[in-house]
């Protein structure tokens with residue numbers, strides 16, 4: 001994490017030269033936090049990437065969306081440049097103007113923020129970062145020609161294409177599996193480590209999964225800091241459960257989504273549930289998050305692949321989808337809202353009740369983890385249950401590779417030991433967690 005040296009910036013915006021204090025909301029306000037680095041370096045770079053690809057893809061976009069797209073591209077690039085400037089100058093989080101279905105919910109949220117906390121560096125990190133992605137979406141939505149364009153779609157599709165070798169190896173290794181705790185835990189871990197391949201951590205740069213995935217799962221066991229996979233197996237194989245639904249709250253497209261599908265296939269094939277529901281994002285989100293289109297694109301990518309192995313898998317999963325064994329849930333704007341999950345029951349009770357129907361809800365990835373913990377600097381040994389602040393629609397678990405400086409439920413001394421080895425161990429995605437909370 002190489003920070004720009006600019007004392008004027010820090011003085012001008014009241015930046016505090018410290019880590020995030022204990023038991024405090026995370027914010028870019030703290031110079032030694034990952035949030036600060038994110039706003040100073042990562043997000044401006046993500047925005048530059050969008051501008052560059054608009055310029056590069058101009059002809060293609062005009063061919064697809066018509067000549068008027070030319071002017072829309074210019075306007076959009078200018079608005080994103082402005083957004084970048086606002087972020088670099090600690091601009092305010094302004095109300096949204098478009099008539100998207102979630103505008104009122106966002107504005108109500110923003111209006112309730114204390115005025116001194118309504119800027120990029122002073123707001124809670126979660127709110128400000130979600131705001132940026134919602135703002136990009138509103139810029140595209142405001143155009144006549146580009147309102148349905150997913151500006152991250154090419155990156156997501158390239159990520160899937162680059163993972164073909166890994167997908168073939170995993171598919172080959174999972175055609176004949178047995179219903180037992182060991183296999184389930186292996187697939188859960190495979191799914192966890194699939195979360196390393198997210199594009200927002202690299203501001204959009206591709207990450208290619210290499211090596212044998214299952215060898216890697218065993219090698220990475222030492223990096224799995226909390227492993228509740230045995231309890232999750234007990235929960236899911238429990239024949240007494242009234243529910244036969246598993247919800248996956250998805251994170252990234254590409255290889256991670258593929259590993260979600262492999263886990264879900266196992267759950268259905270082994271009768272661990274009769275339905276797996278995929279909860280996806282309503283708008284392009286944190287670069288690589290799955291939207292409904294990406295789900296179907298991925299199945300089609302597999303079903304039309306030149307490899308018979310992937311084709312058979314793709315066709316099987318398409319059949320599962322047609323039969324309702326796999327279900328992509330209807331658009332739900334709560335997932336792209338700034339709200340922490342402990343507020344779901346109050347803000348979006350229908351979603352809370354829907355998750356309550358499941359025997360297990362699997363939350364994928366770093367951002368969902370931040371929302372579970374509410375972007376708060378818990379003590380690293382505090383119990384997961386405490387940090388959920390009452391959020392427990394059903395049995396739930398989190399599969400998260402660690403890419404942000406918050407954590408809980410570690411054995412005493414573990415965090416200190418890892419900091420002594422590498423002061424950036426929480427930012428690399430090299431370490432993982434499988435945490436579980438029973439309802």
Ligand SMILES: O=P(O)(O)OC[C@H]1O[C@](O)(CO)[C@@H](O)[C@@H]1O
Pocket residue numbers: 038129195198199200201202251252286364365366367368370403404
């Ligand atoms: O795809 P994931 O695992 O949710 O990660 C999202 C990214 O967003 C962050 O939570 C913040 O930018 C990172 O720590 C991580 O790179």
